[in-house]
Structures are given as C-alpha cells and as structure tokens.
Amino acid sequence: MRTIIFAILALIPPVLVGSLVWHGRKAPPVEHAPAAARPPGQEADAALRALFEPAPAGATIKEKVALYDEKGLFDYIDGAAPIFIDRHFRKLAAAEMATPEGSDLVCDVYDMTTPENAQSIFDKEKSSQAKPLEGWPEAISGPMSLVFHHARYYAKLTAFDAKAESMLPAVARALKEKMK
Amino acid sequence: MSEGEKPAGMVPEARLRDSGKPAADESRGEPASSARGEPSREGLGTLPGFPSEMDRRALLRIGVTAAMATGAVALGLGLREREGQGKKKTLPKLKDHRVAKVAGANEFAIARGPDAAANVRRAVEAVGGMGRFVQRGERVVIKPNIGWNRLPEQAANTNPDVVAEVVRLVAAAGAGKVWVTDVSVNTAEQCFARSGIERAAKAAGATMVRPDATAFREIDVSGKLLHTGDVLFPFVEADRVINVPIVKQHGLSGATMSLKNWYGVLGGQRVKLHQNIHLSIVELALMVKPTLTILDATRILLANGPTGGSLADVKQMDTIAVSTDEVALDAFGAGLLGLNPSDLGFIVEGEKAGLGTPQWQSLKTVELGG
Numbered sequence: 001m002r003t004i005i006f007a008i009l010a011l012i013p014p015v016l017v018g019s020l021v022w023h024g025r026k027a028p029p030v031e032h033a034p035a036a037a038r039p040p041g042q043e044a045d046a047a048l049r050a051l052f053e054p055a056p057a058g059a060t061i062k063e064k065v066a067l068y069d070e071k072g073l074f075d076y077i078d079g080a081a082p083i084f085i086d087r088h089f090r091k092l093a094a095a096e097m098a099t100p101e102g103s104d105l106v107c108d109v110y111d112m113t114t115p116e117n118a119q120s121i122f123d124k125e126k127s128s129q130a131k132p133l134e135g136w137p138e139a140i141s142g143p144m145s146l147v148f149h150h151a152r153y154y155a156k157l158t159a160f161d162a163k164a165e166s167m168l169p170a171v172a173r174a175l176k177e178k179m180k
Numbered sequence: 181m182s183e184g185e186k187p188a189g190m191v192p193e194a195r196l197r198d199s200g201k202p203a204a205d206e207s208r209g210e211p212a213s214s215a216r217g218e219p220s221r222e223g224l225g226t227l228p229g230f231p232s233e234m235d236r237r238a239l240l241r242i243g244v245t246a247a248m249a250t251g252a253v254a255l256g257l258g259l260r261e262r263e264g265q266g267k268k269k270t271l272p273k274l275k276d277h278r279v280a281k282v283a284g285a286n287e288f289a290i291a292r293g294p295d296a297a298a299n300v301r302r303a304v305e306a307v308g309g310m311g312r313f314v315q316r317g318e319r320v321v322i323k324p325n326i327g328w329n330r331l332p333e334q335a336a337n338t339n340p341d342v343v344a345e346v347v348r349l350v351a352a353a354g355a356g357k358v359w360v361t362d363v364s365v366n367t368a369e370q371c372f373a374r375s376g377i378e379r380a381a382k383a384a385g386a387t388m389v390r391p392d393a394t395a396f397r398e399i400d401v402s403g404k405l406l407h408t409g410d411v412l413f414p415f416v417e418a419d420r421v422i423n424v425p426i427v428k429q430h431g432l433s434g435a436t437m438s439l440k441n442w443y444g445v446l447g448g449q450r451v452k453l454h455q456n457i458h459l460s461i462v463e464l465a466l467m468v469k470p471t472l473t474i475l476d477a478t479r480i481l482l483a484n485g486p487t488g489g490s491l492a493d494v495k496q497m498d499t500i501a502v503s504t505d506e507v508a509l510d511a512f513g514a515g516l517l518g519l520n521p522s523d524l525g526f527i528v529e530g531e532k533a534g535l536g537t538p539q540w541q542s543l544k545t546v547e548l549g550g
Binding site for chain 1: 333334374430431436457486
C-alpha cells in the first residue's frame with residue numbers, strides 16, 4: 001500500500017512538469033496587481049457605471065447596467081457599431097430605466113475616449129430635424145429622443161411614451177453633472 | 181545519540197525508535213523491512229524512506245503498467261480524433277422555399293394608402309394572392325424585423341399591422357402552422373413586446389418563436405464566409421418562408437431591407453458577418469430562398485439606422501411592395517431612402533449571384549394608389 005502511494009506521489013511532479021512543458025504554459029503568477037496598478041480601463045468602467053449610481057432624476061434602473069466593449073457593441077447596435085469604433089469608442093453603458101410614473105426609457109452612454117471623438121459622433125448622429133435644448137447647444141431633442149455630448153461621453157436617451165419623453169431633459173442634465 | 185552519530189546502514193525503524201516514535205509499518209501492524217528478514221543493503225534501499233529491492237520491483241511494475249495504460253489511452257484518443265477528422269458531420273441544408281413562376285402574373289406590386297393592412301392585401305392579391313404561394317396544410321414561417329427595443333412609430337422594426345395581416349392571409353390560405361420569429365439584436369422579450377409584433381401576430385393566429393437557446397438547429401451553409409450556422413428551427417421545418425422586412429438606413433451596409441433581413445435567422449456570428457457585410461448578406465440570401473417578400477415601407481427610417489429612436493429620422497411612406505425578387509425590392513426600397521441601388525454593395529453582389537435584378541421597373545409591375 002505504501003509503495004503504491006509512494007509511486008503515485010512520485011509520478012505527480014513529472015506529470016505536472018511534463019504537462020506544462022507539453023502545453024507550453026507557464027505557472028500563473030502568484031502576486032496580484034495592486035489596486036493602484038489596475039489598467040486605466042477599469043477606472044473608466046467604474047466611472048461609466050457611477051453615472052447611474054444613483055439613477056438620474058429620480059428614475060430607477062430596471063435591470064443591471066450593461067457594459068459593451070468594441071466586440072459586444074455589434075450585439076447591441078448591430079451595423080451602427082462601426083461608426084463608433086472608427087471614432088475610438090471605448091465602452092458603452094446601457095441602462096433601461098423607469099420614470100417615477102412608470103414609463104420606460106433607455107439610456108446609452110458611450111465613452112468615446114476624448115471630447116473630440118464624442119463631439120464627432122454627436123455631429124454624425126444628430127438629426128437635422130431635431131432641435132437644440134434651450135441653453136444647451138450640445139444637446140438636441142427629437143421626438144422620443146435626446147442626444148448630447150459632454151467631456152468624453154456621448155449619450156443617447158430614448159423614450160417610449162410622452163411621459164418618459166418629458167423626463168429626458170432632466171435625466172440628461174443629471175447625467176451631465178456626473179460626467180467628468 | 182544524535183542523528184549525525186548514527187552508523188551508515190542503520191535501518192529506518194531503529195532511527196524512528198530512537199526518536200521515540202513507532203515505524204510507519206509497525207503503526208499498521210506490519211513488521212518493518214528488516215524485521216521481515218530482508219538483508220540490509222547499501223545505497224538508496226538502505227536510506228531512510230526509500231524502498232527495498234522488492235519495493236523497487238513493485239514500483240517498477242507499477243511504473244511500467246502506468247506508462248502502458250497512459251500510452252493506450254493516448255493512442256485511443258489519437259485514433260478517435262483522427263477518425264473524427266476523417267468523418268465529416270452531415271448537416272441539413274435549408275430547403276428551396278420558392279414556388280414556380282406563373283406565366284403572365286404580375287412580378288412586382290406596389291400598394292400605397294393610409295391603411296397598412298389593406299396595402300398588404302392589395303399588393304399580395306396583385307401578384308396572384310396568397311394561395312399562389314401557400315398550399316393547404318403547409319407550415320409557414322414569417323420573418324419580420326423584430327430586432328430592436330423600439331416602438332412601431334420609431335420604425336426600427338416591421339410594422340405590427342403588416343405582420344398581422346400577413347399572418348391572416350397565410351392562415352386564410354389554409355396553412356397548417358404559422359410561425360413568426362426573428363433573432364432580435366436587443367433583448368428578445370423587450371423587442372417582441374415593444375414592437376407590438378408579438379401581440380398582433382398572436383391575435384392573428386401565429387405562434388411566436390423567441391430565439392432562446394433551444395430554438396436553433398445547426399445547418400450546412402456552404403458559403404465562403406459561413407460553412408455552418410445555427411438557424412431558428414422554423415426555417416428548417418417550414419415548407420414556405422415569407423420575408424417581411426422594413427426599409428431602413430443602415431450605418432454599415434447603407435440600407436437594410438429584404439436581403440439583410442436574413443441576418444435575423446442566425447444565432448451569434450454578428451461580428452464575423454459584419455466584417456464582410458455585403459458578401460455575408462448575399463450568402464444568407466442564397467441560403468434561405470424565400471417564397472415571397474413583402475417589403476414594409478409604411479414608415480421608413482432615413483438616418484441613424486438600424487437602431488433609430490428619434491422620430492425626427494422617420495418618414496411616413498404608407499407603402500407596401502411585394503415580389504419574389506428580393507434584389508428588385510431592395511432597389512425599390514433604396515429609392516425610397518434616396519439612395520442609388522448601384523451604390524449598395526449587397527444589391528450589386530446580389531444581382532451577380534443571380535438573386536434578382538435591381539431594375540424593378542423591368543419586371544411586370546402593378547402600382548396601386550390609395
């Protein structure tokens with residue numbers, strides 16, 4: 001019995017080493033990166049999520065805020081994705097929200113890396129039929145929709161009824177306040 | 181006596197006893213090796229913790245047996261993999277869902293008017309009626325665009341009144357089963373509800389198929405881009421397929437109408453398909469071969485497609501066009517969007533692939549006013 005155990009134990013190291021060599025893998029690093037050394041993307045993701053914490057203008061988040069990267073963007077906006085990717089899109093935070101009256105609206109905030117990229121996509125998407133909000137030329141409102149850009153963000157708000165539509169300016173202003 | 185002072189060849193159990201602990205074998209009621217009468221030896225066998233000659237033989241046997249077993253398993257796995265590579269999995273292809281042409285029949289019908297359902301009825305009647313395309317007892321799948329979490333007024337999805345009227349016409353033709361389905365881009369539950377299509381189609385008698393994981397079947401596509409694909413099961417099982425797309429501007433392909441609507445039969449692969457969008461559109465259209473296409477231009481999305489959202493981008497057109505020629509319908513739809521069909525790669529490639537003609541006026545056409 002002791003011999004069998006010995007033999008099994010003796011086989012484990014060469015099998016492990018052989019397996020690692022065979023697969024060309026290296027042992028995983030033991031140390032974890034300290035919080036201060038986290039990639040900047042994680043900080044930016046946290047900033048993106050923080051825009052919805054708490055939900056703006058008294059609205060409530062219906063489901064968890066979803067983040068989409070370059071690859072995932074096709075799954076959310078399909079063929080509209082390339083015009084964002086061409087402008088150095090980094091990540092999208094999408095939130096389905098309910099107003100205090102129970103109306104639904106969708107809020108998509110795109111992190112475009114720089115204010116210039118955010119303005120570029122705003123200029124590309126703004127409808128000639130839509131009108132700027134009073135005192136806020138970087139925001140335009142079309143029926144059922146409001147888009148604006150601020151700092152490195154481009155935000156697109158979509159309402160599904162008149163009550164939600166009336167809430168869009170307040171939601172947009174609350175988001176803008178949090179955008180650094 | 182300290183350990184360093186022990187004479188060479190001293191047996192392990194003596195050492196352990198010196199330390200006041202029992203030998204391992206003894207602890208299990210077995211005598212230690214020297215106590216079994218085996219000779220004491222120089223070398224590894226005599227060192228503490230190393231096995232005797234008998235133990236080494238046993239160890240060697242175990243090692244050889246283990247190596248042989250490992251080799252046998254590896255050989256087996258290798259042969260299995262080789263066999264798997266040699267055998268190609270046989271997958272079904274989608275049927276050809278088209279019907280034979282009728283001599284003298286209209287090939288292209290356009291109906292305009294404020295009632296979307298009436299436009300559908302008149303346009304379908306003008307190309308021979310639904311009875312020309314659907315026989316009694318046949319199973320029919322209707323494919324609208326239900327890709328987006330948008331209201332009908334936002335013109336990102338097919339108009340629900342149009343879909344419901346197609347369901348009624350198919351049912352009236354005697355179809356045994358009517359499915360309505362699409363692979364939504366946004367969450368299917370939201371899209372099916374917000375678009376109004378689920379409610380309208382169910383009320384008209386259709387079975388809605390949501391694109392959950394169990395709804396797909398793997399098929400052979402045999403394309404340049406796609407070799408196989410997972411499609412919604414009604415497309416595998418149906419006798420007839422009716423395409424009911426909406427007319428929209430599209431950021432990448434320029435427009436999405438009949439041919440592009442087949443993206444919605446596939447599960448996943450969107451990123452891959454978009455990397456060569458015009459070719460992939462044509463490949464999917466060659467794969468499906470629908471029975472009839474009913475183009476919804478009740479409201480069209482002029483900008484910011486395919487998602488839309490702002491009513492400022494929507495134009496009311498109150499138009500339905502019907503044909504079996506998807507390229508012709510897309511060329512007609514391009515005109516509604518203010519686009520030149522020859523600027524749209526999928527129309528050019530679709531014509532080259534024999535899917536139809538962009539010269540829709542060259543077909544036997546009927547236009548019905550409101």
